[in-house]
Amino acid sequence: MDKDKQIQKIQIRSIEKLGKKSDLAMRGLRALGFVKDKKHFTIIYPCQFCGRLINYALTPCIFCGNYPKSGREGVIAYLLSSNGLEFDDLMKISKAIKDKFDLELLISNFRELIDEILKNKRGQPEYKLLFRMVEDSINNKERQRVVGLEYVKRSHIVCDRCGQEITGADLPCIHCFSQQQGVEKPFPPNNLSITEKWIVATNNLLLFTENHLSNTDNVEGLEELIFVSVYIINRLIEKNELPDDNLKSLWRDLFRKTKSFYTHFGGEIAKGSIRIENDKIKIEALESCTGEEEFTIMAFGHNLSYLLKS
Numbered sequence: 001m002d003k004d005k006q007i008q009k010i011q012i013r014s015i016e017k018l019g020k021k022s023d024l025a026m027r028g029l030r031a032l033g034f035v036k037d038k039k040h041f042t043i044i045y046p047c048q049f050c051g052r053l054i055n056y057a058l059t060p061c062i063f064c065g066n067y068p069k070s071g072r073e074g075v076i077a078y079l080l081s082s083n084g085l086e087f088d089d090l091m092k093i094s095k096a097i098k099d100k101f102d103l104e105l106l107i108s109n110f111r112e113l114i115d116e117i118l119k120n121k122r123g124q125p126e127y128k129l130l131f132r133m134v135e136d137s138i139n140n141k142e143r144q145r146v147v148g149l150e151y152v153k154r155s156h157i158v159c160d161r162c163g164q165e166i167t168g169a170d171l172p173c174i175h176c177f178s179q180q181q182g183v184e185k186p187f188p189p190n191n192l193s194i195t196e197k198w199i200v201a202t203n204n205l206l207l208f209t210e211n212h213l214s215n216t217d218n219v220e221g222l223e224e225l226i227f228v229s230v231y232i233i234n235r236l237i238e239k240n241e242l243p244d245d246n247l248k249s250l251w252r253d254l255f256r257k258t259k260s261f262y263t264h265f266g267g268e269i270a271k272g273s274i275r276i277e278n279d280k281i282k283i284e285a286l287e288s289c290t291g292e293e294e295f296t297i298m299a300f301g302h303n304l305s306y307l308l309k310s
Helices: 003-008 021-031 071-079 087-098 110-119 125-139 141-155 174-179 194-211 219-239 245-258 291-309
Strands: 213-215 260-263 272-277 280-285
Touching: 071 110, 071 125, 087 194, 087 219, 125 141, 141 194, 141 219, 194 213, 194 219, 194 260, 194 291, 219 245, 245 272, 245 291, 260 291, 272 291, 280 291
Parallel strands: none
Antiparallel strands: 213 260, 260 272, 272 280
C-alpha cells in the first residue's frame, strides 16, 4: 500500500467530555489517596498552570516553575491526577490547559466538587494532609520561587552559543547550524552532558505526545511509556539522576511494545508516523507536511533513537 494512504487511514482517538458527579467524586478520593490505584508505574498530573505532565502536584512544576498558592489550587492539583483520571482524560486536560480552556466546562461538576472539599476541609480529617502541604508551600514562597526557577532552567536546555533551546539530544544546535550553511569545516556538537541529553530527548518525547500524538498501535504500551518517561525526567531535573540500567531496560521494552506514533497536526488525516522496526526508528512524513511539521517529526524520531540506544 502507498505509504501516504496507509498513514491517512490512522484515526484520531476521540475523547468525550469528562465525568459525571459520582465518577468525579470517586476520582477526587483516588487523587487524595483514599482509594488506591496501582495500575501504573507512578502517579502523574497535568500542571494546572502550563499543562505539562509532571510527577508532583504541590511542588513547583519542573517546566513552568509555578505551584499551588491557595487551598483551591491545591485541591485542583490533586483532582487532576492519574489516580482518578484515565490517560485519555489527562491528555485532554493537558491540551485544554495549554489552550487556556475553562476546565469547569470540560469536566462535569468540577466546581461543585472543589467547593465541597473546601467547605468540608475542617470536618474531614482525611483532607488535613493536603491542606497542610498547601499551607507549607504558601509559607515558603521564596523557597518555592527559587526551586521553581532552577527547575525551569534545567528543563529548558539552551545552546551556549546562540541561547536558543536545543531540540535534538545528540545533534548540533539547529539554530546555529542554519546560520552556518555553506561553511566547509565540520559544525561543532552541542556539548551537552549525558544528563542534559536525556532531558532534551525525554522532554521532546513528552511534548510530542502532549501536543501532536493522534494514535498508536498499542495504547497500553504508550500509556506506561509516558508514565515512566515522566518519572525519568522528574528525577533528571530534580535530582540530576540518570535512570539506572533496570529503568532504561523498562523504558526500551515499553517503547518496543508501543510500536508506533501517529500525528495529524490538527488535521483530519494523519500526516506522519514514527515506528520502531528491529530496534531501528522509521520516520514517515507526507508531502503535505509543512516545514515545521516535518522538522517536528524528524526531531522526535532522532530523540527516540537516542533514548533507545542510550
